[in-house]
Amino acid sequence: MSDTAASDAKIHLEGRLEPRDGWRAETCTIARTLDVLRTKSAMLVIREAFYGAERFDEFVARTELSEPVVAARLRELVADGLLERTSYREPGQRARQGYALTAMGADLFPALAALMQWGERWLGPSGVRLEHHGCGAPLTVELRCEAGHTVASSGDIGLARAPRGSR
Amino acid sequence: MSDTAASDAKIHLEGRLEPRDGWRAETCTIARTLDVLRTKSAMLVIREAFYGAERFDEFVARTELSEPVVAARLRELVADGLLERTSYREPGQRARQGYALTAMGADLFPALAALMQWGERWLGPSGVRLEHHGCGAPLTVELRCEAGHTVASSGDIGLARAPRGSR
DNA sequence: CGGCATCCTTAGGGATACTG
DNA sequence: CAGTATCCCTAAGGATGCCG
Numbered sequence: 001m002s003d004t005a006a007s008d009a010k011i012h013l014e015g016r017l018e019p020r021d022g023w024r025a026e027t028c029t030i031a032r033t034l035d036v037l038r039t040k041s042a043m044l045v046i047r048e049a050f051y052g053a054e055r056f057d058e059f060v061a062r063t064e065l066s067e068p069v070v071a072a073r074l075r076e077l078v079a080d081g082l083l084e085r086t087s088y089r090e091p092g093q094r095a096r097q098g099y100a101l102t103a104m105g106a107d108l109f110p111a112l113a114a115l116m117q118w119g120e121r122w123l124g125p126s127g128v129r130l131e132h133h134g135c136g137a138p139l140t141v142e143l144r145c146e147a148g149h150t151v152a153s154s155g156d157i158g159l160a161r162a163p164r165g166s167r
Numbered sequence: 168m169s170d171t172a173a174s175d176a177k178i179h180l181e182g183r184l185e186p187r188d189g190w191r192a193e194t195c196t197i198a199r200t201l202d203v204l205r206t207k208s209a210m211l212v213i214r215e216a217f218y219g220a221e222r223f224d225e226f227v228a229r230t231e232l233s234e235p236v237v238a239a240r241l242r243e244l245v246a247d248g249l250l251e252r253t254s255y256r257e258p259g260q261r262a263r264q265g266y267a268l269t270a271m272g273a274d275l276f277p278a279l280a281a282l283m284q285w286g287e288r289w290l291g292p293s294g295v296r297l298e299h300h301g302c303g304a305p306l307t308v309e310l311r312c313e314a315g316h317t318v319a320s321s322g323d324i325g326l327a328r329a330p331r332g333s334r
Numbered sequence: 335c336g337g338c339a340t341c342c343t344t345a346g347g348g349a350t351a352c353t354g
Numbered sequence: 355c356a357g358t359a360t361c362c363c364t365a366a367g368g369a370t371g372c373c374g
């Protein structure tokens with residue numbers, strides 16, 4: 001196998017799927033998602049939320065972003081519904097505020113994992129890896145169809161109009 | 168199930184995994200990957216490569232980015248090894264230049280698919296969907312461990328030091 | 335057709351200092 | 355501790371025009 005996947009990397013477009021069918025511009029899901037995840041700093045804040053950060057300074061210290069930037073990202077991510085404010089009181093301590101992933105935010109994990117997997121593969125190993133907790137086996141991101149097939153190549157994928165009412 | 172996944176969304180850090188173990192800053196794979204995929208425009212160019220764009224103006228028209236931006240992204244993506252320049256000659260036509268995904272670029276598909284899946288789920292449907300070509304069943308991005316378990320929640324995931332020499 | 339040069343505007347982000 | 359306010363710099367990106 002050569003270094004190039006060239007034309008066989010393209011996905012198959014059903015019929016003559018055209019722009020207004022929803023695969024482009026404002027309607028494109030990739031573009032819409034990137035509008036929420038806007039910046040690298042947003043991704044890093046999300047990453048640290050997965051890694052256990054809760055308080056403002058934890059995010060600042062661990063993302064290595066400046067305070068104003070972290071404040072802005074936290075505000076936006078809360079507004080967008082990916083994080084929510086929490087407040088908890090440890091016994092004998094004063095109340096603390098914090099941030100936690102919502103279900104919407106937590107559901108970003110496969111995307112983060114996919115980016116990590118790509119980076120490990122093509123930019124070199126980082127020294128850590130994701131694993132199934134308890135089982136201990138290394139984790140991979142896979143594309144599978146509902147018929148149960150594992151889909152290894154983007155050339156085996158098609159883009160089609162979604163049936164009405166499907167999720 | 169409430170709207171919040173809160174603390175159970177956090178992944179488990181093995182032992183006292185610390186910054187210099189490679190899960191942060193310059194060594195963090197997420198950060199390194201985002202340094203390559205830097206901007207939204209880069210992602211859109213990649214997206215169009217998957218959707219079949221090859222020539223300069225196809226990228227310009229279909230991403231709805233300006234020419235200088237597309238030119239810059241194409242140059243960078245070629246330099247980074249995600250795209251490569253091609254040249255082909257249709258019968259009776261003069262030679263044309265183009266761009267195609269390399270294996271490295273094509274391997275980004277799971278990450279794009281994960282972003283699409285998240286957007287469809289949380290930002291609303293776009294009208295199109297990915298499917299297994301030929302089989303026709305809808306496609307999903309899944310986290311699976313090498314022992315074969317499907318991992319549904321980020322709370323079931325751990326981050327551990329990678330064994331020496333493992334990929 | 336496939337760009338590059340120039341100019342301009344906006345957004346992202348750091349540093350520092352300050353406040354409830 | 356959890357931010358804001360201010361200032362400043364750089365990067366991202368659009369518009370326009372030119373060029374091999």
